[in-house]
Amino acid sequence: MTAAQSFSATDPRVARTIDGRALARTIGVETARQAAELHARTGVLPTLAVVLVGEDPASQVYVRRKVKETKAAGMRSIEHRLDASIAEGELLALIASLNADPAVHGILVQLPLPRQIDATRVLDAIDPAKDVDGFHPVNVGRLSTGIGGLVPCTPLGCMRLLDTVVEDYRGLNAVVIGKSNIVGKPVAMLLLERECTVTVTHIATKGLARIVRTADIVVAAAGSPRLVRGDWVKPGAIVIDVGITRVTDEDGKERLVGDCAFDELGHAGAVTPVPGGVGPMTIACLLANTVQAARRAAALG
Numbered sequence: 001m002t003a004a005q006s007f008s009a010t011d012p013r014v015a016r017t018i019d020g021r022a023l024a025r026t027i028g029v030e031t032a033r034q035a036a037e038l039h040a041r042t043g044v045l046p047t048l049a050v051v052l053v054g055e056d057p058a059s060q061v062y063v064r065r066k067v068k069e070t071k072a073a074g075m076r077s078i079e080h081r082l083d084a085s086i087a088e089g090e091l092l093a094l095i096a097s098l099n100a101d102p103a104v105h106g107i108l109v110q111l112p113l114p115r116q117i118d119a120t121r122v123l124d125a126i127d128p129a130k131d132v133d134g135f136h137p138v139n140v141g142r143l144s145t146g147i148g149g150l151v152p153c154t155p156l157g158c159m160r161l162l163d164t165v166v167e168d169y170r171g172l173n174a175v176v177i178g179k180s181n182i183v184g185k186p187v188a189m190l191l192l193e194r195e196c197t198v199t200v201t202h203i204a205t206k207g208l209a210r211i212v213r214t215a216d217i218v219v220a221a222a223g224s225p226r227l228v229r230g231d232w233v234k235p236g237a238i239v240i241d242v243g244i245t246r247v248t249d250e251d252g253k254e255r256l257v258g259d260c261a262f263d264e265l266g267h268a269g270a271v272t273p274v275p276g277g278v279g280p281m282t283i284a285c286l287l288a289n290t291v292q293a294a295r296r297a298a299a300l301g
């Protein structure tokens, strides 16, 4: 039996839903325990510095969530809110001071950044040991060579979700939709590390549906609402939906829509919902990365 067939759904028309909120809570409990243990043993309180530039409403919501959950895990969070018109040099100076501060273990610069700021230059300025987003070239290189570093939170969250339903990744066909540096490329590396046969598809891919039909594992990270239809997905396949798009209904209500037509995936082996799938896992993995960075800084591994 392949991993993709090892689910047991009570209703055959409804795929098993992987509960990202529940798994995020479980990981949160473990992270809080590790943070408390580190604090008790060394006096080090794992600390995350979150930098938010400008007033983007979605970014404000995410940052508020991150700060709240960091505190809920018994960790410390320091917020830096900067004006949208700030010069790149000022932001780089803030990062230099956070790099130099031994009480700060993780630095997260919320993306996107305003146009006048070169995001690559900013991410490159973060100390790789404090780069809890895993976006620094040193951590990207470590990931692609299979050396343990800080791994980007969303890809890490995808793997933790997959781990709940996949027993043996070896030789499974994994199709990743999207080639971003934040999700597509790193999640492809993680799947490759588990010896999946990985196909990375993107906006210019020809015959996307045909390629997705070969997948035992689908990771949809295109940012295109309901891109993946029922007839794209092989029976029993596992579908991880990374897309989150805010849409307004006919009745004026706001709703979050994923990259997959969830209601058409009853024949899938397991599916992550939107909301309540990858999103909460991203934050849980951010806190886990922060504790990992703090443990390493305290030389506890």
Ligand SMILES: Nc1nc(=O)c2c([nH]1)NC[C@@H]1CN(c3ccc(C(=O)N[C@@H](CCC(=O)O)C(=O)O)cc3)C=[N+]21
Pocket (backbone or CB within 6 Å): 061, 062, 108, 109, 110, 111, 112, 133, 153, 154, 244, 256, 274, 275, 276, 277, 278, 279, 280, 281, 282, 283
């Ligand atoms: N440097 C940086 N690192 C990031 O990790 C980062 C970022 N910038 N910029 C923005 C994206 C987006 N992101 C999400 C986190 C949580 C949810 C999440 O919890 N979503 C909930 C719903 C939230 C809602 O209601 O809007 C869910 O899917 O259930 C979603 C998206 C992290 N990002």
